Amino acid sequence: MEESHSSDHSEGHKALLELEKKFNKKARSSASNIQGSQIQALTGFIQIFDQYPYPVVINAAILKLADWFRIYNNHVKYYIYRVFKGASESQLCKVINVEETVRxxxxxLGSNDPTARAIALRVFGCMSVISSNxxxxxxxxxxxxxLATDRIELEAAIWAADQICARSKTFPSVIFPKIVEKLQNPNTPxxxxxxxxxIFRHMHQDIGMAREAKSTxxxxxxxxxxxxxxxxxxxRTLTLLSSQVVIDRKEQVTLY
Known part of the structure; x- marks a missing residue:
């Protein structure tokens, strides 16, 4: 059995090397664009995850994707985001070096390109199952x-916050004041x-925060x-919140 696993691990790493080789076959004349071979290589990662669902293989693949995400253009970033989005929770949970992936x-997020920042935020949202804390x-x-002034980036930040709040016990209380501030700001679209x-539907960790969310x-x-x-x-948000926190449910019904 151990020999079989060792062989599978070896085959998985070989498959990763083939994808990396295909990805690096980039024509110099198209340095600013993404090539068909690169797209094929990136979309091939999900197949690798399915075929070789071993922590050492998935971890190596995710770290490689994180490297490419940092240094390549937004076209590549987008397709890497699609890999993270397509990966299952069970596959992402097999990532060993979560901190290094995040790093x-x-x-x-420090880039001067709002599109790049938006895609990075989406990736972190996809990683919420392993990066929520x-x-x-x-x-x-x-x-x-x-700070976001670009709508795409702001919406990405909101989506990522929602994903993290769904899994973290501490993040809801941290981001709560920011949400209230934006909701009460007349300039918020x-x-x-x-x-x-x-996001308020996740504010049920603390009874005081839940009531303040309801009040807002x-x-x-x-x-x-x-x-x-x-x-x-x-x-709808109030209904979802009250379903998690046993507060004023009769009053909630009268709102309809």
Missing amino acids: RILPV NLDVHYGIIQQME LEIKTKIIK CLQLLQDKTTDTQLVLVTL
């Missing part, structure tokens, strides 16, 4: 939520408020200028 991707990821998401308020939602509902779509999303 290699994190510098992209990483403080550097927490800080990076919060910082981009505060309606579309952003509609997305960000959904009720303020929005009582505001006659609140858009119909935001009202519907807010009601």
Whole structure:
């Protein structure tokens, strides 16, 4: 049995080397674009994960992807993001060097390119099953939520925050004040408020925070200028929150 596993590991590493070789076959004349061979190589990673579901193989593959993500252009970053998005939770949970993976991707959040930052945020959201308690990821998401002026980047930060909040016991309380601030800011676009308020459904770790989240939602509902779509999303969020926290459920029913 051990010999069989050793052989499978060896085959998995060989398959990774073949993908790396294919990825590196990049024509110099197209240095700024992504080649078909690179796309094929990147999409081949999911097949590797399925065929060789061993921690040593998946870990090596993820670290390689993290390296490429840091140094290559946004086209490559996008396809790497799709690999992370396509990987199952059980596959990602086999990553051994989570901290090192985060360390290699994190510098992209310091880039002056909002698209690159947005893709990096999406990757961290995809990694939430293994990175939900990483403080550097927490800080990076919060910082981009505060600083982002590009809508794509802001929406990516909100999505990543939602994914992390769903799995972390500490992050909801850290990001909670930032969410309230954006919801109460009259300059926050309606579309952003509609997305960000959904994060409140995760604010059930602490009874005080849950009640404050509910209070903020009720303020929005009582505001006659609140858009119909935001009202519907807010009601849905309150229902999901109350299903997790046994507070004022009868009062919640009357809101409908």
